[in-house]
Amino acid sequence: xxxxxxxxxxxxxxxxxxxxxxxxxxxxxxxxxxxxxxxxxxxxxxxxxxxxxxxxxxxxxxxxxxxxxxxxxxxxxxxxxxxxxxxxxxxxxxxxxxxxxxxxxxxxxxxxxxxxxxxxxxxxxxxxxxxxxxxxxxxxxxxxxxxxxxxxxxxxxxxxxxxxxxxxxxxxxxxxxxx
Amino acid sequence: xxxxxxxxxxxxxxxxxxxxxxxxxxxxxxxxxxxxxxxxxxxxxxxxxxxxxxxxxxxxxxxxxxxxxxxxxxxxxxxxxxxxxxxxxxxxxxxxxxxxxxxxxxxxxxxxxxxxxxxxxxxxxxxxxxxxxxxxxxxxxxxxxxxxxxxxxxxxxxxxxxxxxxxxxxxxxxxxxxx
DNA sequence: CCAAGATATTTTAAGCTTGAAGCAATTGGA
DNA sequence: TCCAATTGCTTCAAGCTTAAAATATCTTGG
Numbered sequence: 022x023x024x025x026x027x028x029x030x031x032x033x034x035x036x037x038x039x040x041x042x043x044x045x046x047x048x049x050x051x052x053x054x055x056x057x058x059x060x061x062x063x064x065x066x067x068x069x070x071x072x073x074x075x076x077x078x079x080x081x082x083x084x085x086x087x088x089x090x091x092x093x094x095x096x097x098x099x100x101x102x103x104x105x106x107x108x109x110x111x112x113x114x115x116x117x118x119x120x121x122x123x124x125x126x127x128x129x130x131x132x133x134x135x136x137x138x139x140x141x142x143x144x145x146x147x148x149x150x151x152x153x154x155x156x157x158x159x160x161x162x163x164x165x166x167x168x169x170x171x172x173x174x175x176x177x178x179x180x181x182x183x184x185x186x187x188x189x190x191x192x193x194x195x196x197x198x199x200x
Numbered sequence: 201x202x203x204x205x206x207x208x209x210x211x212x213x214x215x216x217x218x219x220x221x222x223x224x225x226x227x228x229x230x231x232x233x234x235x236x237x238x239x240x241x242x243x244x245x246x247x248x249x250x251x252x253x254x255x256x257x258x259x260x261x262x263x264x265x266x267x268x269x270x271x272x273x274x275x276x277x278x279x280x281x282x283x284x285x286x287x288x289x290x291x292x293x294x295x296x297x298x299x300x301x302x303x304x305x306x307x308x309x310x311x312x313x314x315x316x317x318x319x320x321x322x323x324x325x326x327x328x329x330x331x332x333x334x335x336x337x338x339x340x341x342x343x344x345x346x347x348x349x350x351x352x353x354x355x356x357x358x359x360x361x362x363x364x365x366x367x368x369x370x371x372x373x374x375x376x377x378x379x
Numbered sequence: 380c381c382a383a384g385a386t387a388t389t390t391t392a393a394g395c396t397t398g399a400a401g402c403a404a405t406t407g408g409a
Numbered sequence: 410t411c412c413a414a415t416t417g418c419t420t421c422a423a424g425c426t427t428a429a430a431a432t433a434t435c436t437t438g439g
Contacts, residue, residue, distance in 0.1 A: 057358065070373070076397080106386080142386065142433065143387060167236045168237075171368060172371060174236070176235075179235040181364050185357045186239070187242070188353055189246060189357065192353045193249055193250055193253075267396090294396070294397060299419055321416065322404095
């Protein structure tokens with residue numbers, strides 16, 4: 022931890038109803054406002070909750086991990102395969118991480134690495150036949166799980182949520198890629 | 201990987217426009233539908249994107265990690281401290297993980313563990329004075345970062361998003377805690 | 380032609396993550 | 410009473426994660 026100079030005053034407005042999940046976080050420290058913060062924390066807790074379940078099921082039913090699933094998903098749509106750096110970009114996973122992920126998937130016989138190209142730096146990964154089969158089964162299950170988890174989310178919420186999330190994503194993207 | 205019996209047919213409907221992020225995933229394999237799936241993938245990519253940025257800034261500005269921030273946030277609202285198992289539940293982090301997290305935060309002098317209670321199994325963690333100071337600074341920065349990242353998300357989207365996310369959370373919660 | 384810079388991947392160190400196994404301490408029912 | 414189940418925490422092994430450093434291979438401007 023770095024030493025911190027900026028020490029805020031603190032009055033610890035402690036309204037201690039013990040709450041089930043961590044959506045409350047910083048609230049309470051001040052009024053309890055900040056719609057941006059609330060939205061963010063809610064989104065975070067949902068994805069954490071659902072991810073954990075998906076992860077659990079992927080492990081139980083396929084002995085696979087979520088990052089592995091993501092990587093396979095990318096390759097599934099690209100019969101020609103993808104270079105590792107593309108996989109890194111698409112899965113939002115750092116390059117170093119892709120190496121290990123690919124190592125394991127290759128060991129499992131789900132992907133192969135080919136160093137063909139004219140450029141001897143690049144490696145292209147593609148699904149094996151078995152990889153395609155395994156992923157197809159996973160994707161089918163995964164789709165079902167999501168329908169199940171969102172079973173009582175109405176049409177309007179699904180559509181509205183998609184819209185809203187698109188705006189949020191747009192805003193964040195613009196700040197991050199600083200266009 | 202487990203051997204997979206269920207082998208779907210496959211026709212690899214390859215419409216290969218290379219896409220910037222992994223939101224496409226399973227789509228393409230079939231129609232391109234499934235609003236639940238689309239919503240989920242979008243949410244996932246946003247949280248991944250924003251988390252990475254927050255993580256990066258926490259590291260740069262405070263040399264702290266996101267899980268550490270979460271843990272401190274929980275303690276900040278509880279002057280009496282919390283038992284480790286409560287921290288685990290609230291941060292949605294497994295017990296084993298809390299141990300290590302607490303070890304590091306304790307080594308950094310931000311929290312203390314007290315084994316007082318009548319029950320000699322439980323350990324209560326609470327912020328030190330320095331812990332409170334450091335967290336207050338982090339929370340202030342964190343709040344600003346979110347306002348910044350969501351700067352051009354209008355009021356209506358924030359409010360609507362909160363509503364929609366609440367419904368989604370409700371749906372998923374019900375399936376998971378199987379009420 | 381060739382060195383400087385840019386790319387692509389791997390390695391490394393530190394930390395997070397999970398599920399499962401291990402140990403204590405406590406509780407509850409026979 | 411007392412021992413079997415439960416609870417609270419830690420340890421462990423395997424894997425994910427990141428940033429940064431190391432390698433190797435192009436590419437390009439002089």
